[in-house]
Amino acid sequence: MTKEEIENGTADMEIDQRELMNGERSELNAVPDGFNANYLKVYYGKLFPHADIFKWMSYGNDGKHPGCDESYFGRREFSFTLDNDIYLRFQSFNSVSQLENSIKEKCPFKIDIGPVYSVDPAKRHAYAQSGNNVFTPVEKELVFDIDMTDYDDVRYCCSGADVCLKCWTLMTIAIKVIDPALRDDFGFNHILWVYSGRRGVHCWVCDPKARRLTNEQRSSIAEYFRVYKGNENSQKKVSLTSSALHPFLLRSYKVLEEFFEGNLLSNQSLFSTEERYEKILEMIPDESITSELRGKWQDNKKSSISKENINVDRWKHVKKILKSGKQKGQGLGKCVEEIVFSFSYPRLDMEVSKHMNHLLKAPFCIHPKTGRVCVPIDPNHCEEFDPTAVPTLSKLLEEINMGGLGTDDDAEWDRTSLGKSIRFFRSSFLQPLLKSCKEEIENSYNAKLQHSKTSLTW
Amino acid sequence: MEIIRSQRKPVHIDVVPTLPLYRSAPPLEVRLEDFELYAMDRLRVLKGIADGLSRGKKSEEMKNLADHLWKANMRHLDASEVVNKDIISHFVLRLVYCRTEDLRKWFLSMETNLFRYRLLFEKAEVQRALMAEFDLPYRAASNAELESVKEGLKQVAQSFGQPLAADAIFYKVPFEEVPELVAGRRVFIHKGYAYIAMNQVVSLVSTQFRSHLSKALILTNRKWTSTIREQEKDRLTPIVEALCSSYLGPDYSQPREFAEISIKDIDQIAKSSFPLCMRHLFEKLREDHHLKHGGRMQLGLFLKGVGLKLEDALAFWKAEFSQRVGSERFDKEYAYSIRHNYGREGKRTDYTPYSCQKIITSAPGVGDHHGCPYRHFSEENLRAALGKMGISNRAVEDVMDKVRNRHYQLACTLTFEAVHGTSCDAGINHPNQYFSDSQKVLQSKNQSTV
Ligand code: SF4
Ligand SMILES: [Zn+2]
Numbered sequence: 001m002t003k004e005e006i007e008n009g010t011a012d013m014e015i016d017q018r019e020l021m022n023g024e025r026s027e028l029n030a031v032p033d034g035f036n037a038n039y040l041k042v043y044y045g046k047l048f049p050h051a052d053i054f055k056w057m058s059y060g061n062d063g064k065h066p067g068c069d070e071s072y073f074g075r076r077e078f079s080f081t082l083d084n085d086i087y088l089r090f091q092s093f094n095s096v097s098q099l100e101n102s103i104k105e106k107c108p109f110k111i112d113i114g115p116v117y118s119v120d121p122a123k124r125h126a127y128a129q130s131g132n133n134v135f136t137p138v139e140k141e142l143v144f145d146i147d148m149t150d151y152d153d154v155r156y157c158c159s160g161a162d163v164c165l166k167c168w169t170l171m172t173i174a175i176k177v178i179d180p181a182l183r184d185d186f187g188f189n190h191i192l193w194v195y196s197g198r199r200g201v202h203c204w205v206c207d208p209k210a211r212r213l214t215n216e217q218r219s220s221i222a223e224y225f226r227v228y229k230g231n232e233n234s235q236k237k238v239s240l241t242s243s244a245l246h247p248f249l250l251r252s253y254k255v256l257e258e259f260f261e262g263n264l265l266s267n268q269s270l271f272s273t274e275e276r277y278e279k280i281l282e283m284i285p286d287e288s289i290t291s292e293l294r295g296k297w298q299d300n301k302k303s304s305i306s307k308e309n310i311n312v313d314r315w316k317h318v319k320k321i322l323k324s325g326k327q328k329g330q331g332l333g334k335c336v337e338e339i340v341f342s343f344s345y346p347r348l349d350m351e352v353s354k355h356m357n358h359l360l361k362a363p364f365c366i367h368p369k370t371g372r373v374c375v376p377i378d379p380n381h382c383e384e385f386d387p388t389a390v391p392t393l394s395k396l397l398e399e400i401n402m403g404g405l406g407t408d409d410d411a412e413w414d415r416t417s418l419g420k421s422i423r424f425f426r427s428s429f430l431q432p433l434l435k436s437c438k439e440e441i442e443n444s445y446n447a448k449l450q451h452s453k454t455s456l457t458w
Numbered sequence: 459m460e461i462i463r464s465q466r467k468p469v470h471i472d473v474v475p476t477l478p479l480y481r482s483a484p485p486l487e488v489r490l491e492d493f494e495l496y497a498m499d500r501l502r503v504l505k506g507i508a509d510g511l512s513r514g515k516k517s518e519e520m521k522n523l524a525d526h527l528w529k530a531n532m533r534h535l536d537a538s539e540v541v542n543k544d545i546i547s548h549f550v551l552r553l554v555y556c557r558t559e560d561l562r563k564w565f566l567s568m569e570t571n572l573f574r575y576r577l578l579f580e581k582a583e584v585q586r587a588l589m590a591e592f593d594l595p596y597r598a599a600s601n602a603e604l605e606s607v608k609e610g611l612k613q614v615a616q617s618f619g620q621p622l623a624a625d626a627i628f629y630k631v632p633f634e635e636v637p638e639l640v641a642g643r644r645v646f647i648h649k650g651y652a653y654i655a656m657n658q659v660v661s662l663v664s665t666q667f668r669s670h671l672s673k674a675l676i677l678t679n680r681k682w683t684s685t686i687r688e689q690e691k692d693r694l695t696p697i698v699e700a701l702c703s704s705y706l707g708p709d710y711s712q713p714r715e716f717a718e719i720s721i722k723d724i725d726q727i728a729k730s731s732f733p734l735c736m737r738h739l740f741e742k743l744r745e746d747h748h749l750k751h752g753g754r755m756q757l758g759l760f761l762k763g764v765g766l767k768l769e770d771a772l773a774f775w776k777a778e779f780s781q782r783v784g785s786e787r788f789d790k791e792y793a794y795s796i797r798h799n800y801g802r803e804g805k806r807t808d809y810t811p812y813s814c815q816k817i818i819t820s821a822p823g824v825g826d827h828h829g830c831p832y833r834h835f836s837e838e839n840l841r842a843a844l845g846k847m848g849i850s851n852r853a854v855e856d857v858m859d860k861v862r863n864r865h866y867q868l869a870c871t872l873t874f875e876a877v878h879g880t881s882c883d884a885g886i887n888h889p890n891q892y893f894s895d896s897q898k899v900l901q902s903k904n905q906s907t908v
Contacts, residue, residue, distance in 0.1 A: 184648065184649065185647040185648060186633060186647065187650025187651070209634070209650070213634060216637050217634045217637050217640075219637065219641065220637035220638065220640040220641040221640065223640070223641035223642070224640050224641060224647075244613065244616035244617045244619075245613070245617060246613065246614060246617045246643040247609075247610045247613040247614060247646060248647075249643070250613060
């Protein structure tokens with residue numbers, strides 16, 4: 001089977017092929033790499049967890065409890081980016097089957113999730129006619145978007161859209177800094193981390209309280225997390241204004257320090273060349289110190305220190321001189337922290353978090369450029385996550401093809417390498433979430449009943 | 459609030475709080491004259507605050523500025539009248555500023571600032587009393603609670619270079635209630651609760667104040683559109699509308715941060731930092747050596763706001779006009795009005811640089827080049843003009859999209875962003891703001907490349 005045949009084929013043909021190949025494990029099972037609409041059709045048909053997304057976005061408002069809000073899911077905006085870059089906004093659905101059918105039929109290259117509006121977004125024009133601004137976002141998960149391209153000045157292994165395991169450490173750090181703060185500081189519990197499919201991560205905070213935050217409150221959280229304030233042309237990307245750190249930064253610093261010294265220093269070879277160490281020296285606002293260090297490093301350029309150690313050693317020099325500089329007074333000591341923060345602290349896309357009506361790509365989409373699935377990441381084991389090992393569309397199709405016809409049950413995903421991700425999504429995120437949603441609905445329903453009882457006694 | 463024509467009987471308010479919360483319109487009779495005068499006085503205070511903020515004054519400076527403005531404008535000969543003036547002026551301005559989203563936003567933000575600065579001047583007892591009046595569901599954290607988070611509280615205090623007093627009182631509030639404190643990492647936050655030091659209570663109360671006022675403004679707006687406007691069409695409505703049609707954003711009649719530009723730089727500056735409306739007038743003037751009255755006013759006042767001194771302005775206009783009408787006629791017919799623009803302070807509406815709103819709602823006729831290009835140009839001309847500014851096709855499409863939806867200032871904001879490659883969160887409300895924001899961006903770019 002040639003690539004063209006597959007690309008021109010339809011999902012049905014795919015199945016025919018499978019019948020032919022059944023049991024043979026021939027190399028013809030191999031699906032050429034890449035991404036196209038036909039692969040995607042199969043993916044949406046057999047693997048994409050429509051029902052899970054529906055359950056998630058319903059937050060327990062599934063019609064089973066008298067206290068639930070049946071219009072809830074139908075007021076959520078979805079938007080689809082189609083094959084030819086056509087962008088359909090304000091799609092809404094009233095049931096899981098509507099959602100599923102529409103996705104299967106339109107076969108979007110990208111699905112974005114927007115806010116829940118006051119009214120069905122598909123009918124917003126009708127409401128607009130009645131005047132008075134009734135069409136307005138009322139709920140939306142608190143989201144974060146961290147993208148590797150924002151780190152281009154602190155990674156030397158790749159640039160732009162590329163990522164490798166070396167720079168992925170930066171994403172691991174981001175999760176390890178943001179996730180505990182969301183839980184311990186802000187008290188959120190229902191947090192989903194997702195690989196963005198290419199070079200970053202997304203975070204969805206789904207607690208009821210998080211979904212109802214105003215834009216101002218969202219901004220305040222995003223600001224709470226913001227340390228990085230630099231631009232392309234200023235040397236200092238991070239400025240820690242006070243000598244003592246806020247407890248959140250203090251705790252984060254422990255994470256940063258561990259990864260900076262144990263990983264980034266040598267994996268990114270931060271001090272290995274003059275150009276690189278100059279970048280760090282620029283962050284030290286004291287001529288005599290920088291020239292002392294410079295002198296030292298230029299001298300032993302030819303010495304026999306192994307490449308391995310050069311980064312670690314030079315960092316030791318920096319720390320020693322800055323931390324011991326008592327005669328210099330305060331101020332220089334925090335340079336050490338500033339350097340560590342600059343090279344490792346998470347860089348959030350602030351705008352995404354600040355506005356309720358920002359859309360964010362749905363989990364389990366396929367990234368059109370890499371063909372990789374946007375799978376959830378377990379924050380407790382995020383250092384084990386390997387973006388280069390995330391299942392690709394073509395790999396999944398191969399697995400389906402190899403799996404044989406099997407029974408036509410809807411658990412086909414379970415036999416593919418997507419299975420583990422979906423199981424994780426359910427057990428660690430969806431189930432606890434729905435449980436607490438049900439409780440909330442129950443509680444507020446009871447409270448309402450209670451209320452109407454007491455008001456009758458008037 | 460009842461508005462009467464003249465003489466008023468003294469009315470006594472039973473409880474006089476040190477700081478009114480403006481919960482409901484007072485049962486006062488107000489003379490029509492006071493209605494307008496009080497409002498103007500309060501407006502000066504609010505405008506002064508807005509101006510201070512836009513100049514980036516620090517909070518300590520702002521507090522003093524607000525105090526100063528308040529004392530200068532809100533005094534009354536009759537001491538017992540002071541509180542009434544405060545309340546009345548607030549409610550009048552509510553009416554003036556309830557009518558559009560933009561007006562509400564501005565008023566809300568300035569009144570909240572004013573409230574906060576005034577509160578900061580109050581003593582601790584008053585602050586505490588106000589807490590009670592707001593009926594906030596927060597309570598002081600118990601000693602046991604404090605004990606468990608002591609380490610964090612200490613670290614936060616240290617991060618401000620302050621020690622933690624042993625007997626410090628902290629309020630425990632949901633973090634959502636104090637966005638400002640969260641944003642600045644000025645509080646310890648644990649499991650969804652922020653621990654607020656007593657001196658931060660002010661921020662808390664201000665937030666509350668803001669949300670009350672925000673809701674109240676929406677209600678006022680409803681009442682205004684449904685009844686008041688019509689009922690009062692012969693009496694209050696004209697006053698309310700007049701109070702508002704005078705431009706009420708920051709005052710650009712005095713050149714600000716970038717005072718003084720000289721004629722030799724003007725072409726270059728026009729290219730880099732003029733909004734499209736001014737750029738167009740400027741180019742037309744250079745091309746035709748003439749502008750009709752509307753254009754002369756729009757550009758002339760803008761240039762004044764930008765910092766072109768009177769002598770330079772005269773020289774600039776003369777250099778162009780004399781090519782067409784000769785220098786004698788220029789001196790006789792045109793120089794006067796230019797001097798005039800620079801002369802007056804009093805009647806500010808006439809001599810203040812025009813705001814976007816004013817420019818957009820102007821009606822340029824045949825041969826006129828003033829107005830706002832986003833509003834008054836044909837699609838074709840606008841595209842060409844944007845192209846000339848070097849804006850990418852994609853950005854042009856975004857701009858045109860806003861234009862089609864008649865969001866002219868947003869279109870201008872997008873243009874600004876495309877030209878400068880930075881975001882302009884505040885949006886464009888005034889050509890002089892466009893100019894000064896542009897200069898800020900360019901300066902910071904310059905500084906960082908040096
Ligand atoms: S929006 Fe304002 S600044 Fe921009 S062109 Fe129009 S009038 Fe000028
Ligand atoms: Zn890399």
